[in-house]
Amino acid sequence: MQIFHALLRLYPPEYRSTFAPEMLTVLQQASQGRKPAARARFVLKESFGLMRGAVSEWAVKLVTHDRYLQDNANDDMALPGNVREAEKQVKLILSRMENAIATHQFEKARFYSNAERKARENLRFLQGRH
Amino acid sequence: MRQVVQQQDVGENKPLSEPVLLILLSLVDEPRHGYALMKDIEAISKGRVRLSTGTLYGALRRLLNDGWIARFEGEDTARDKQAYKLTSAGYRQLRLEWDRMRQLTRTMAARIAKSEV
Numbered sequence: 001m002q003i004f005h006a007l008l009r010l011y012p013p014e015y016r017s018t019f020a021p022e023m024l025t026v027l028q029q030a031s032q033g034r035k036p037a038a039r040a041r042f043v044l045k046e047s048f049g050l051m052r053g054a055v056s057e058w059a060v061k062l063v064t065h066d067r068y069l070q071d072n073a074n075d076d077m078a079l080p081g082n083v084r085e086a087e088k089q090v091k092l093i094l095s096r097m098e099n100a101i102a103t104h105q106f107e108k109a110r111f112y113s114n115a116e117r118k119a120r121e122n123l124r125f126l127q128g129r130h
Numbered sequence: 131m132r133q134v135v136q137q138q139d140v141g142e143n144k145p146l147s148e149p150v151l152l153i154l155l156s157l158v159d160e161p162r163h164g165y166a167l168m169k170d171i172e173a174i175s176k177g178r179v180r181l182s183t184g185t186l187y188g189a190l191r192r193l194l195n196d197g198w199i200a201r202f203e204g205e206d207t208a209r210d211k212q213a214y215k216l217t218s219a220g221y222r223q224l225r226l227e228w229d230r231m232r233q234l235t236r237t238m239a240a241r242i243a244k245s246e247v
Contacts, residue, residue, distance in 0.1 A: 019187050022212050026164040026183050049182025056188055070195055091196055098192060 001028060007047055010054035012061045014069050059101045063113050064094065067120075086123040093119055146227050149181055149189045154198065154216060154224045161202035161215035164190075190214060198223055 004027050008020045031042055061068045097112035146154070149171075156162060156170040164186060172180055181189075193199040198220030202213040216224075 015191065019191065022164050023183050023187055025211055026168065026186070029165040030168065030183070046182050046184070049184030051184075053182075053184030053188045057191070067195075069191065095192075095196060 001031075003043065003047060004050065007050040007054070010051065011057055012068070015057050015061075018069060056102065060098060063097060063101060063109055064116075067094070067116075083123070083126045086119065086126050090116060090119045090123055145230065146223065147189075148179065149185055150193065151224075151227060152179060152181075153186075153189055153193065154220055154227075157199060157214060157216040157220070158224065161204070161213040163211050163213040167214070193220065 001024070004024060008016055008023065011020070027046060030046075031039060034042055093112050093116040097109050097116060100106070100109040100112055152171045152174055153167060155174060156167050162170060164183070168181055168183075168186060190199065194201075194214075196219070197217055199214045200217050202215040204213055
């Protein structure tokens with residue numbers, strides 16, 4: 001488990017404080033009862049997955065800045081229609097930006113980052129009116 | 131205006147990635163924590179998909195950000211055993227994906243049947 005502890009330190013601090021305890025529990029549960037060869041394969045696969053995950057999370061954090069790890073599960077029906085639409089627009093652009101990052105299309109990601117900033121400004125303006 | 135709305139809908143209805151689809155599907159019937167999700171996804175896919183922990187939690191973070199899933203606070207929720215539940219937005223996305231797949235399989239069945247005649 002020490003290698004997993006070490007690899008989790010590669011993740012952004014906010015991500016680590018939110019998910020690391022759960023991830024360690026999952027890794028511990030999943031590694032139980034495996035024979036040595038299967039355990040070695042498991043450690044290799046999970047280590048690679050954690051490294052790839054850390055790179056991806058840093059890329060998302062660098063592009064999304066303060067929106068990183070924003071929990072958006074709210075009661076959206078309580079909001080006025082135009083605010084809901086503006087929120088949907090922000091989420092849509094954010095999701096496209098994350099897809100662009102995941103597929104290493106960084107030029108596209110920068111475009112979506114600018115579009116997301118404008119959409120968020122519009123959202124703030126609409127929220128201020130309500 | 132109509133055209134703009136339709137284009138936006140097409141963007142929102144793009145296919146879900148397989149890990150995302152399987153996570154949403156796994157949360158339809160009940161909230162689950164990380165390890166239960168992994169095991170259920172393996173069962174749903176008949177052993178074909180085994181998500182690594184890094185992939186699973188990367189997808190969970192994105193789904194939380196999008197508001198498609200939410201943290202589920204049960205009586206015994208510990209910090210290291212957080213459960214997740216599907217939100218109404220997540221359920222909507224799953225229904226959209228189901229519609230898209232049904233439409234695709236209908237077209238596929240018709241074309242294959244036609245080519246075999």
